[in-house]
Amino acid sequence: MKKFNKIVLAYSGGLDTSIMIQWLKENYDDPEIIAVSGDVGQKDELEGLEEKALATGASKFYALDLKDAFVEDYIYPCLKADAVYEGVYLLGTSMARPLIAKGLVDIAHKEGADAICHGCTGKGNDQVRFELSIKAFAPDMPIIAPWREWELKSRDEEIDYAESHHIPLKINRETNYSKDKNIWHLSHEGLDLEDPANEPQYDKILELGVTPEKAPDEPTYITLHFEKGIPTQLNGESMSAQQLLLKLNQLGGANGIGIIDMVENRLVGMKSRGVYETPGGTIMYKAHALLETITMDKETQHFMQHVSVKYGELVYNGQWFTPLREALDAFVDKANEYVNGDVKLKLYKGNIIPAGMTSPTSLYSEQIASFGEDDSYDQSDSKGFINLFGLPIKVRAQQEKKWNK
Template sequence: MSTIRKVVLAYSGGLDTSVILKWLQEHYHCEVVTFTADLGQGEELAPARAKAGLMGVKEVYIDDLREEFVRDFVFPMFRANTLYEGEYLLGTSIARPLIAKRLVEIATEVGADAVAHGATGKGNDQVRFELGVLALQPSLRVIAPWREWDLSSRETLLAYADRHGIPVDRQGKKSPYSMDANLLHISYEGGVLEDPWAEPEESMWRWSVAPEQAPDAPQSIELDFERGDLVAIDGQPYSPAAALAYLNQIGGAHGVGRADIVENRYVGMKSRGCYETPGGTILLKAHRALESLTLDREEAHLKDELMPRYASLIYNGYWWSPERRMLQAAIDATQERVNGRVRLRLYKGNVTVAGRQSPDSLFDARIATFEDDAGAYNQADAAGFIRLNGLRLAIGARRNGSG
């Protein structure tokens, strides 16, 4: 323990990381630098700076990473139309590699020996943080207090805080859920959700209204894309972070983006979680609609085959791996002509495509029409196409005695 001189702690200012801060000072006798990332979680971060200062921290980093988060992590992921196990839009997973990256950068800047995080030994986040550090700066030591100390519950954390004079807010009503929020989503775990049969309480949801309480009139919006990334909404240019924030607002107002999932954690257990991802749900629908116009059939189908592997890499913490970078290069190569506009209709929890257009469209109305195509497509060609593609089926049938 004496070999650790300085550690950078991923710090929220809440009970867990406040106890961790003091525990690091007490058990490692080291200087602690705190890092708090603003990823659009919607919380006031100034109290974290004040609280760290009260606990003797001299170097406090509070970084606004919202634009970098959406531009360099969320948007690349959405170019792949990424869903984990068919449902999860990976709102927590995609934030972790950015936090790991910034932890490493700050550790290098201040000359720290180690970084520390507050992820528990049961979850995926410990894997994501630590794989990120190993990929970016393997010489750094990673300290995970939940795997070392004997504090195993909220009650023991509160008792530790009382013994050491750590300021803890006991006035507000604590949520029964473990929550994580950023510009892409807000997640809920624990409490009644630990029973997969129990329905979430309506009061749990923070960003969206219940679909049955959403407006009775639909809302239409138009999204413009350049090279697979959202650049404008209803003709108005937006930065990546501002665009996602706006989609969250209007999507939540129409009850869009709720999900209730039992997922397979990388560490081996099943976990039930609820998620609100209104902006991401809209973005995914629009991006796929535009790709339906602009991608070659086999290109699109191969992307869909690669997507589950890509999703698992992100979920399991391998954002910085060579295989994720390789897949990203292939995915990004498909996005050169994913340009154009998609019109969507939002109504009571649903996102419906109402139109799409692109200067790079592969849709040819002269060929696809049910009317006279003026010779653009020779229907007689289909006979030979069918015979050749069915040849192996006919040979097999004869071998099996069917004619």
């Protein structure tokens, strides 16, 4: 293999990257390994990472605090765009990868590294997300992906490798789910979840909340305040982006909100089954979508539905740093200019139930929409509108009569 003097490794301390420091040294002529961890809200998963990385062969460890940037510069643009993938996935892993990749490039430039390594498998989406983002900032930087090179063929073989090299792991063969955790979500894949016929063992895997069956028997009411499409207050209290999301995660998790079991179409062509926990994000998305209904005009609101699909695909496919995503942001920012106000929600056993909303920039007119008398709408005007709107239907019906004689 090509010799590298210094390699920056995207280091999470999970199974894959735990063994990669040793593997890189064995297979790339003992290069210097700089481990870089991007803190996007993994919490306990970050504990002891520096000690572990250095003890297993890294020369240096960087912990990048990316939480504020993650919420404000990646999550919020997706929220404003109502971006989802295949109707349900709120892009928890997808949104974080370009930010982490940019951090890797920054450290690589700072340290004078001549390669960047990631622990993504050759079957997954993350290899694309990392590498497209790296190319955006370091187009000529060599990228090492051990899963596409090494002789290890399964997670069991990785555990064997770790044990033979005395590399400590936080998992065992029975709890060897593939997980990704950040401030927005937690994903679960692998083991029994690989068979879509199996019901997820929720009591075994859930970490951010409980199932709806175990949620309280009494509803929880909350009110979210938005300014230009961004949530800024919860129940009348102003909070930072991080604080607000963490509080919504707590409230949503306790009420069984945001648990998704889906089979998705991966970018690389296969279908994959996973369970996602996104309690606070699910609440944010619901509240934002509700507020749009009274603050966006019809044509913008309907076009936003197209944008949300395309935006979600771009993020899922690792195309964050592209002209199209930036151009869509310009539309999304303009569309959210008047998405202001308060949305009251009732959280109850996995459900998010609308409980009223108000907006200083509302387009809803109770007077015009009322079934009672009003001076703003002449109902007789609708006759001419219907005649013109229905003219193509009428003409075709008349012509069909002639054609069929």
